[in-house]
Amino acid sequence: MEKSLNTRSMIFTLYGDYVRYYGNVIWIGSLIRLLKEFGHNEQSVRAAISRMNKQGWVQSEKRGNKSYYYLTDIGKERMEEAAERIYKITSHSWDGKWRILMYTIPEEKRNIRDELRQELVWSGFGSLSNSCWISPNKLEKQVDNLIEKYDITSYVNFFISDYVGPHSDEHLVNNCWDLDEINERYEEFIQKYSQKYVIDKNKIAKGTMTDGECFVERTILVHEYRKFLFIDPGLPAELLPDRWLGDSAATLFSDYYKALAEPSNRFFREIFQEGNDLEVPNQDFDFLTHDLMVKKDG
Known part of the structure; x- marks a missing residue:
């Protein structure tokens, strides 16, 4: 397979879909071997994980002559938040409240301001106007984390409020997000x-697809579906258009994911065990599809 997928982004996908079930830690050799399936070479993997280390997503640890990389607390929180949204099958209901974040970050902290905007988009906020971001979702925890991460308590105000007009809630939605484009x-x-x-x-079913092929297809599936985290704010059902395809896409993703789960999990475990000094969890792979089963059945 030709390398067409960003190495760093693929590492995030592997941590979120596999490694977080193994104590959030993996030997760099296993990571290199897994990413070889997608055409990434050792140099690109080491460069990408080093960048993630500098950004605070992972930390390294030496055990003998081997380097292991594990998620930091910030990394674990990001993986959990992503999983909550990726494995959601249907749109949630709305409490009728809008979350409003306003900030006045000075020019000398422009780099923080730019990063904050990206984080707000990822979390599902929409820009109503300059430095005013809104969401109908319960994002209080995410806001608290961002304020702490960027140390911007002095520059922000956060409100939970009703919208009393003069327009409709749908008007606010259309001002902040292009739902037609997302639907497309x-x-x-x-x-x-x-x-x-x-x-x-x-x-x-016929046994003509190898475990390695299933691993590649499932990882690409998650990688592609994960992109919706950056464009779909995850609006509640009450604010979505009648012909909304997000729920149908989520059901397709869930069914396809579970069809690939068992063989792809076997492949991952085999690579994870090879040359790995970590203790491997002694359990079957049903727990790796737990997120999907909970979201669909519970």
Whole structure:
């Protein structure tokens, strides 16, 4: 496979979908071997994990002559937040309140301001106007974490409020997000993966798809679906248009993911164990699909 997927982004995907179930830690050799399946070489993997280390997502630890990388507290929180959104099957209900974050960050802290904007978009906030961001979702914890992370208590105000007009709540939504464009992206995802799901499900049933192939397909599936975290704010059902495709895409993702789960988990475990001095959890792989099962059945 030609390398077409960003190395750093792929490492985030592997941590979120696999490594977090193994104590959030992995030997660099295992990481290199896993990413080789996607055309990434050792140099690019080491460069990407080093960058993640400098950014505070992971930390390294030497055990003998081997280097292990584990998620920091910030990294673990990001993985948990991402999983909560990725494995959500249906849109949640709304409490009718808007969360409003306003800030006046000085020019000399412009780099913090730029990073904060990116973080707010990722968390699901929309920009109503300059330095005024809103969301109908319960993001109090995320806001607290951002204020602490960037040490900006002096520059921000946060409100939880009703909207009393003069327009509608839907008007606010349309000012902040282009739902038609997001819907088009979901439609593209459904068109691309609905046929692949049927084909791969049949291959798995017939035993003509290897564990390694399942691992590659599942990782790419998660990697592609994960991109919606950066464009879809995860609005409650009450604020979505009638023909919303996000829930259909989530169901397709869930079904395809679970079809690939068992063989891809076997492949990951085999690579994880090779040359690894860590104690490997002695359990089957049902726990690796726990997030999806909980979101769908509970």
